[in-house]
Amino acid sequence: MICQNEFVRIDALRKLDLLDTPPSEAFDRITRMAARLFDLPVAAVSLTDTDRQWFKSRVGVEHDSIPRMHAPCSEVAEQYAFVVIPDLAASERYRDSLLAQQGVRFYAGAPLVTRDGHALGAMCVLGTEPRQITEEERDALTDLAAMVMAQIELQHALGRIDPISGLPNRNQYIDDFADLEKDWPRGQQRLAALVHLASPQQLGNAARVMGSSYLDGLVAEAVRSFREEFGSDGKMYHVAATQFIVLLAPHVGLASCTLRLQRWLDGSHSWSTSRFVTSPAVGIAPFELGAADSLDVLRMAQGAAHDAFANGTQLAVYSSTEDAAYRRRFTLVTEFGRALEHTSQLRLNYQPRIDLDTGACVGAEALLRWVHPEMGNVSPAEFMPVVEQTSMARPATAWVIDAALTQLRAWQDAGIDTLTLSVNVAAPNLLEPDFAAMVRAQLRTHGVAPACLELEITESAAMENRASADRMLAQLQDVGVRIAIDDFGTGYSSLSYLQSIPAHVVKIDQSFIRGIEDDERKQALVTAMITLSHDLGYRVVAEGVETAAARDVVRLAGADEAQGWLYAKALEPDALAQWLALHAADVAHAIPA
Template identity: 30%
Template sequence: MTNELSRYRRDSGAKIASNDDTRRLLAASQKLVAEIARLTGPEADIADRHDWLETMMNHVPDCIYAKDAEGRFLMANHATVVENGFSSMSEIVGKTDFDLHPREAAQSFFDVERRVMETGEPMFDIEELAVVDRGSERWLATSKVPLRNKAGATIGTVGVSRDITQQKRVERLLVGQARLLEKIAKSVSLQEFFNELLGLIESHLQGVVGSVLMLSEDGRQLLTGAAPGLDPAYSAAIHGIEIGPKVGSCGTAAWRGEPVFVADILSDPLWEDYTELVRPFGYRSCWSMPIRSYNGQVLGTFALYSPAPGVPSEEQRELISMAAHLTGIAIERQKTEERIHFMAHHDALTGLPNRMLFDERVALALENARRANQWVALAFLDLDNFKLINDSLGHKAGDELLRIVARRMLSCVRKSDMIVRVGGDEFIILLTDLPAENGIVVPRLEDIRREIAAPLTIAGRSLQVSCSMGVVAFPEHGTTAEELLANADAAMYRAKELGRNNLQIFNAQMAATAHEKLRRYEELREAVAREEFVLHYQPQMNLRSGKIFAAESLLRWQHPERGIVAPGEFIPLAEETGLIVDIGDWALNAACHQNKAWQDAGLPPIVISVNVSARQFRERDWVSRVATALAESGLEARYLELELTESLIMQDVPQAVATMHALEALGIQLAIDDFGTGYSSLSALKRFPVKRLKIDRSFVMDIPFDEDDKAITSAIISLAQELGMEVIAEGVETEAQLEFLRDNGCNEIQGYFFSRPVPAEGLARLISAD
């Protein structure tokens, strides 16, 4: 850029006279016009004597002219004539600037001349923008003096205009470059910088349009940084294009790391795979320069497109080089700032936000929660026995453990939440945008605790690490970050006092509730570990045959102290804490093994029905776990039915349908449990690969006395039949209910009227007696 500007200055300096030269030229021109006036007498018309002026002034490269008091040209040298698009002086004499230029420009010229004539004072080096007929932009430095007759009266003006277009272009470049450097210094966005740069280059080189493409993080693709002058469709087409040895100008320049100037896109081999892509847009040449960092790394490309074939001139090459260099500085500056900002606000080991970033964001999170009447949960977490691991396996293993724990925690939270490393093995978890209830907080944090506690291998050793967690909620346990942190820290130490590997909630009232829930959770978790569960089975009867064709497996907790615990007492807690996944897996495997055992004992084969929780159904490997249960038990898939609730399916219908089809492909039967309570639409229902609908007991219990229930039940039966599904009613307890169902076409029932849920041996007796 410096060399180009120096050359411009030299070239311009050779053409431009100094102010003293201009004054002397104007004085000589004024004397010459006055002498002609004296020789021809006061009556003579100076314009008729143009031969005298042409002889003396046509060799001068600047424009020299004289005008009368009305602004009409009296004479003009050859440069002036040509500049205004004529071939001889006779064509311009008598015309005004209003005849030659746009009105705004002509008025500006006229106002200056009127001022010179009225004041009698010359005006030197006025910069004027002259747009001539051929449409090119021209800048002139004009000086004007009064034209006086022999008597000294002002009769017009004499002017000299120098072409300073090139000088103005250089000045514009200098100012533009200064503005760009200022933008880099002020750290404006790259988009703003790119648009400013391209605007500068495109205004300097008329007819070309530019683009900045950024290299993707993996170094394989070019992404549009800015290209305001390019056709948007073309920009979209090349966005994300992979670089390579034969990928047009930009893709090849990025690949080679060197300039690629293509003179004709339509014939150059580098473009042959993209000719038809670019042809509709009319671009014929493309000159691309790699954008580099300070250490030579390719960051992207800067390119100019032209509608005309050809290679860039020396001036254009220098401008492309300058633009690529400035772009590299801007990109490198932003990357450096991003790295510095990240390092200042994140933990170097784990990449998690640090306490500084937490302090910046937590106040805003609390304020947003206050306005929206929401909760913010904050947990202070400390890994249990981390020092022992660090000391026994070394700091390298300890660092790896911290990185693994950080990744596991991040996998459990949303983007709006925050995991912060405070130092050592201590972390802060910030959960935002929560409804004002504590039933959501504990399950989320228990998910994190469970994820942290999953087995892992470090330095060839299999490990399992637990954590102690203290939890507070805004605004219940504090209104400032300092209060919340202090209370969470206190709760965390309480968790450690209670034996570690647990979660404690601050505040006496909540702590009591939380303690009880955690106690029950730990008790339930121990029950899972010890397999303290049993299955009871409620038979399902076909009214036509009068035989048992299936049985629903129902979970019971065989508590060592309290005896049989009904599912209503522990299933909600299992759902809330995620233990339902492990419990559900146990129930599925137990049911499959029991059904196979009945068959192996010679009993008539029946279908065993197993309830599926929403948490189970959403597990990524759920289908494969079902397949494993069948394979390990030896049970044929046709003898297993999975009961899904309407509400479960409607949470994510497309995903649910995909999972259901995958289960159907295994040969498993599917049923919708509690039908009529989940608000599924008919359009969704017909997409479900379901064999059976179960009428919820809430519709059966008041039959035949409630007319609404009778109507609903009858409608469900008709709907199932229309969709080609079987229908079974649960909760049948009376003869009247059975008769109504039979009369309305429901041939399968389940309920106390036939049998209560019974242990495995009890169902075996019922089947045998059937």
């Protein structure tokens, strides 16, 4: 049976460039040691390829490979485990194998496992007589396999020193961290600091204009000055192109570390010729020996450095709260992808829109809801901003449009044919060259007139990539759907752009509406926004109307429609149909509100 991650395992083997390479005395020495130690005629460093066992080193074997099928070394790689076969002739699996036919009776193999946990093959010994293996022999063969892997990694890494900075590299950091746990007491509190010499945008700009040699000089300057500040109080490792991590000495506490790092950052004018182009940031990760491994500490320090960039502080200490928030976002992205594959977790609710002159319901906004089997109800305010930054923005919007039009078609077939249905569109959707074609196809599939669908975009989305957005909005206008500017007043508005955007509706954000009945400044601002929108030819919807007093204010200010909890929260499809019937009856027997 081939292991589930066979493709990844084979890829790891190929990356090491070991297959079909010339013999190496470094490996042959270990293989000879294995044969002597076990007093057996055959020993080999066997690598498990897709269809063969290839011997990087061998003793007592003439050929350099055998078929993988029914080879015990393949079982070692597949199971990631030590394999002992006391007698191949007595083994149902191997009694007819090529090795058994050649007279091999005994086999023992220890897995060759990379740092990333991929089994490459086996350090194996074979004999022509049945025998058992002792615990001491098992440990010895395991040690020999570790020696083989150390040799493989040493040759592949071509040393442990980065040629640009002269610092130990990431592999050496991982090894040294493991030694820390052996040399110092478990539970000891230590600090690691990751220096990120420039933000991703700064790096991209600098490399594009001045080339990679500029970044090499930036690294050399920073390493030299950092060493002057910390001396022997920290060991530095070059872990990425413009990043190095420092493991601080046990006596360096957080207060002292923070002070010295800030001093180094403040002094960049004296050591950095790039101070006007790049700005470094440092993340500090406190950790406890034995409680976190090397990669955990590296991740925490990198997270703190990113927090420093985001906050504009240059220096930040790892925060478990911030870390949990980022992990939550990552989980949401992963789980939402699964939700799109199994859409039983997703559904749409609908919130009515009311004409303020007649009191009639003239439309509804489709709002995505996600019920995760373990996390429960996940708010769209939490997951949508994350989703919109990923490749899932396209399939998410496509699913919402399809589900909304399916429901609208069902309502129309049931005689509810006066609603315009609104769907939110993310900024990345406006960059999809076939987005308008997708919308047109969906309308045709469901048999819905384009004027019955309204796409809501935010000001920021429309302005983010204006040329592409303009082209897409023009195409959507040709399709015949309505366009609404959502959350009006919260983005970076351009009056000249608002004058030309092919929109039909402006939706004033609820932050301006809530509490408007008691706030004269809000009243003045909303009145001005409504007047401006009407002058530009837009119909105006006031979002977040929760009280009758707020409704009266926005109606007096000239708003055309209102949406909010005063009328209804977002409802399930059946509940909305019932609400529509009751509301129509109320409107028919009362003066329009």
